[in-house]
Structure formats: C-alpha cells, structure tokens
Amino acid sequence: MFFSKTCEYALRAVFFIAQKSEHGRKVGIREIAAGIDSPEPFIAKILQDLSKRGLIQSAKGPTGGFYTDAETRNNTLADIVSAVDGNRLFTGCGLGLKECSANKPCPVHNEFAKIRDQLSIMLHSTTIMQFNEELNLGLSYIKER
Amino acid sequence: MFFSKTCEYALRAVFFIAQKSEHGRKVGIREIAAGIDSPEPFIAKILQDLSKRGLIQSAKGPTGGFYTDAETRNNTLADIVSAVDGNRLFTGCGLGLKECSANKPCPVHNEFAKIRDQLSIMLHSTTIMQFNEELNLGLSYIKER
C-alpha cells in the first residue's frame, strides 16, 4: 500500500525474527521464508542488508541464524522503512515534484502533509517488538495461508 | 510518495487541463507536457487512457486537444487515483497480505486503517477544479522549474 514489496517482506521478517528470538533463539532463512510466506533467496538478500545496517543481528555457522538483541528490538517501523525504501514516504511530494515545500507548494501540499505527518508519527512511535505478544497468541498474522 | 509516477503525472496533467480549459479552451499534448514538465509521449498515453475512461475529454483535429467539461471537473482526486493505480491504496494491506481484515488482521492493520481512511476521505472530498484559482494566482505549482 505505502511500501515497496521489499519493504513489506522486510517488516514481516523483522516481526517474525523479533517474535521468535524474544528469548534468545535464532532463526534460519528457511524458517523465516516459510514463516512469512516469501521467496527464500529474496528475503535472504533483504535480511543481509538489514543485518549490515544493524537493524537485525546474524550469526554464521551451525546454531547460527538471524535474531534481534534487546536494543534493535526497540527499533521502530520507521527505522526499517527508511532503511529499505528511503525517506520518500516521509519527505516526498504527493505529485512527485522535487521541489515542494510550504514556500513553493504543489496544489495538494497541505492536504498531504497532514496525512504524511500522522503516518510518520505512527511509524516512529511503533516498535518492532510490540507485536510479539499478539503474534504469540495468534491474534494477528504475517503470512497468507 | 503514495502514488505511481504515472498517477503523479496524471494528477498534474488533469489539474493543468482543468485550469486551462476552465473557460472552454482546449490544450494540446505539447502544451500539457511543457506545462507540467513531463515526457510528452508518456503523458500522451496516460491521457489517452483517462479520456477512454471519461475522466477527461478530447477532440481530434485542428482546434482539438484535451479539456474537461463541467461534470468531469467535479471529479475527485480519488477518481483519478483509482483509475490509474487501482484500489490498492484504498483497500490494500500495509504488509502486502492478500487476506487482511479486522477478522484476520496483520499486526499493523488497525494503525494503518486509521491513516488509510483519512487519506481516502481527503482524496474523495477533493475535486479536480478546486485548485484552479490558486494555480491561476501562482500560489501553487505543478511543474519543477
């Protein structure tokens, strides 16, 4: 809806990892791909990138896998979104103009700014780990079937 | 930001046409492309489609061009957006799940529904022609330079 497909997968994967690794457990790529119903090599690439950026942790070798430490679990949705999709969602113009500001606005500038700000506040104030419990309880879903 | 590039061009073009054709005048593709700073053959294709859908009007031959009649000028941003980008923005899931509803929600379902609804209300209550005056007065812009 608002994000690239890559970003949607990233968010679902990070939710999955945070949930599974809540008590120190690590999860492999295969389990993640199955858990969020995504193409395995594609989500692998995405996680590689998130790992490099420090948004998730990883360990190689047997018993290895992806996980989140206490700190990164406190990251917000906005951290993931801007890492993957950049800041176009937070700063871009609704009509695609490069220059668009209160000074030199596009016609819909003010209308969009309101909604964009609310979206931004929401994404910046929602943490990754805050869905762990409802996921554990089966109250919400991160895969199709 | 929220729309495809095609849709951004479409909105800008429709604003331009509505403004110029406010008093019955028609505008050619060349003038439109220059007026909104877009690739000429690309916006031509987009307008062809909008015309077929009845969201703008067109006339062939000399003195021809694109225009909007009183009725279509009353169309909303939502009409253009859903014609070009479909309804993913209005009905899609934030995490890209095909099935996602209050019954079987993704983790961010409720948070996103709020923002989506506001965006939807805004788009459905904003008409094409309501920017004519500010565009005439040079108070807002639909091109880069």
Place this chain on the structure above:
DNA sequence: CTAATAAAAGATAAAAAACTCTTTTATTAT
C-alpha cells in the same frame, strides 16, 4: 476535397524492482 492538425493506437525500448542461483566465508560440533 485537400492539406494540416491533433489525438488514438500499436509496437518497441530502457530502467527499475522483484526474484534466483552459485560460490565464498565464517562458525561450531564432533
């Protein structure tokens, strides 16, 4: 009725996003 004009239609090309495959590197349990 003809020439000029302008949109419509159709076919193609380039760029970006989504997705896949293969090889390498690090780690660990035995």
Place this chain on the structure above:
DNA sequence: ATAATAAAAGAGTTTTTTATCTTTTATTAG
C-alpha cells in the same frame, strides 16, 4: 583438524514500470 551448517557476497534473470517511436484515424479550415 574436519565436516556440516548457515549467512554473505556476487552475478544473473524475470517482470513491471516508465518512456519512446511510428502509423493510423478523425476533424477542421481553407
């Protein structure tokens, strides 16, 4: 040490989106 495991890295491929080019059809002014 070695074999097994799992992520990292690098090099593709496919699909979708964005953009372009060429030909056809309709309309109008002279």
